[in-house]
Amino acid sequence: MRQTKKLLGYSPPPRTHFLWWCAAILCSLLSIAVIITGIVVFVGYLVIHPRIPVISVVDAHLLHFNYDGAGILVTQINIVVRSQNDNMKAHAGFSNFNLELFFDGIRIAVLSTAAPYEVKKNSSVDFNYDYTSDPIPLSPEQMEDVDAYLKEDEVRFDLKGGVRARWRVGVVGSFRFLCSLNCQLRFHPANGTYISRRCSSKAK
Numbered sequence: 001m002r003q004t005k006k007l008l009g010y011s012p013p014p015r016t017h018f019l020w021w022c023a024a025i026l027c028s029l030l031s032i033a034v035i036i037t038g039i040v041v042f043v044g045y046l047v048i049h050p051r052i053p054v055i056s057v058v059d060a061h062l063l064h065f066n067y068d069g070a071g072i073l074v075t076q077i078n079i080v081v082r083s084q085n086d087n088m089k090a091h092a093g094f095s096n097f098n099l100e101l102f103f104d105g106i107r108i109a110v111l112s113t114a115a116p117y118e119v120k121k122n123s124s125v126d127f128n129y130d131y132t133s134d135p136i137p138l139s140p141e142q143m144e145d146v147d148a149y150l151k152e153d154e155v156r157f158d159l160k161g162g163v164r165a166r167w168r169v170g171v172v173g174s175f176r177f178l179c180s181l182n183c184q185l186r187f188h189p190a191n192g193t194y195i196s197r198r199c200s201s202k203a204k
Helices: 018-048 140-152
Strands: 054-067 072-085 092-103 106-112 117-119 123-132 155-169 173-188 193-195
Touching: 054 123, 054 155, 054 173, 072 092, 072 106, 072 117, 072 155, 106 123, 117 123, 140 155
Parallel strands: none
Antiparallel strands: 054 072, 054 193, 072 123, 092 106, 092 117, 092 155, 155 173, 173 193
16 A cells, blocks of 8 residues: 655645736736827827817007117007917817017017917917007117117017917817927018017927
């Protein structure tokens, strides 16, 4: 007869607790849900192919530019800023609209909106700003710059700032952008004509 040798100290491995199995299954389901959501968003983005909303200067006019021998400048300028939403399937929301107008390093105006606003899909909204400055005392160096501008018949202003834009499309979700504007506006002071050039925002 064979003798069976018993293994001393042997015990069966502990069974995995039921709650651990539940946690593992739940984590797997969540992972699958995240992957599916990512695929849906990616496919939706490719299908809709959304365009980032932009702001741009579409027209302007130098209504008044008076500079006297004492170095005091008074200017009046009209600027039309357009908020453009080229998305065919989504409204765009704009907020924190703030643009600053500079002349030779001097901030002379702030262009803003009183409240957030929306632009319907494939549409635009224009804001017409008409600003007359207070008398601006110029330094000797700035007076030399103005003399040079008048001789060239070309006055330059800097427009800087931006707006926060947001659009949302169904399952694709909500996307936010900072539309930053930084460009130079040029005019012929003799007749106030705007020298048209591209002045549109870049998204960040």
